[in-house]
Amino acid sequence: MGNKPKIKSRHPADPARIKAFTYSFASRLLKQNSGTNLKADDISNALAGLPRQIDISRQMISSWLAGNVKPSKRSINWIDREFPGSAVWLERDQASTPMTRFLCALDVWGSRIDSLERCLNAESSEISVSSVLASLNCRWAPMPISDPDGVYRGDVIPFLGQRAPLPSSYQTQSPLTLIDLMFISGPHFDLSDDQFDAWAIDLASLTLIVRAYLNSRPIFEQRKSGDTGTYSAWLYSFFFRPIGEWPSFELVEASLGQFPSFAGLTTIYAKRLMAAQMFLTSELTLIGCDLSIAKSLSARIAGLGGTI
DSSP states (O other), X not given: OOOOOOOOOSOTXXXXXXXXXXXXXXXXXXXXXXXXXXXHHHHHHHHHTXXXXXXXXXXXXXXXXXXXXXXXXXXXXHHHHHSTTGGGGGOTTOOSSHHHHXXXXXXXXXXXXXXXXXXXXTTOOTTSHHHHHHHHHHHHSOXXXXXXXXXXXXXXXXXXXXXXXXXXXXXXXXXXXXXXXXXXXXXXXXXXXXXXXXXXXXXXXXXXXXXXXHHTSOHHHHHTOHHHHHHHHHHHHHHHOSSSOOOOHHHHHHHHTTOXXXXXXXXXXXXXXXXXXXXXXXXXXXXXXXXXXXXXXXXXXXXXXXOO
């Protein structure tokens, strides 16, 4: 009751947001691990057993699990009172966690379906480019540090609290060059488990944003993109190739050999990147999704004649 079909919008990640919202509260309601195969009947029965109840039909819950229908404000407010934090997943400009940033990046990537000719820019707020880039830059953009005498002593990565392992090509005027730093420094970062998890998902998110940005530019600009274009194309193929399975470890290791920066590091970095793939997949599973949400967008863009 009170739930209406989701209005078609320029936010391709909305189905994933609806699933994430549902998995967030349902896993706590049922007291089972998130990512398990949740069933509408089980959720409906458990809701009926709560002291405070709300009229949410089994059919409606089923539509939420499929990401087909956006919950009504009444349902969202009630569920968020019972299971705090669930509603955050439905906020389109929410970029406070790696997975919410990834959903914003999906919106940026999928926005090309509306208009392949639309030129994106780093300041665009209509499709979350501005908010998600600001969040990524806050965490990963190198910041210069100086000694008490004001002498420059290098750069530090804010999120890691450690010095940038390599000289950076990052330019504050062109925040999309952040992917150069994150990709090239990947095998050198000293990462805790939590830091690795954030790096893995943020790298995938930045890949989608940079590819969307570059592919919306005129062809002559794309050809001048230099390392940013090369790195983002490689990462896109690695994470989001629309057809087929992920490449094998051996293929990834061999492919990394084309980059002089990884000389002697291809085995180490291939292992780290393959672990990043696995972690991204596991995190998507926790919100009832998989990489098909990105691959299907890529297939639709390619079907319209767009560059991926």
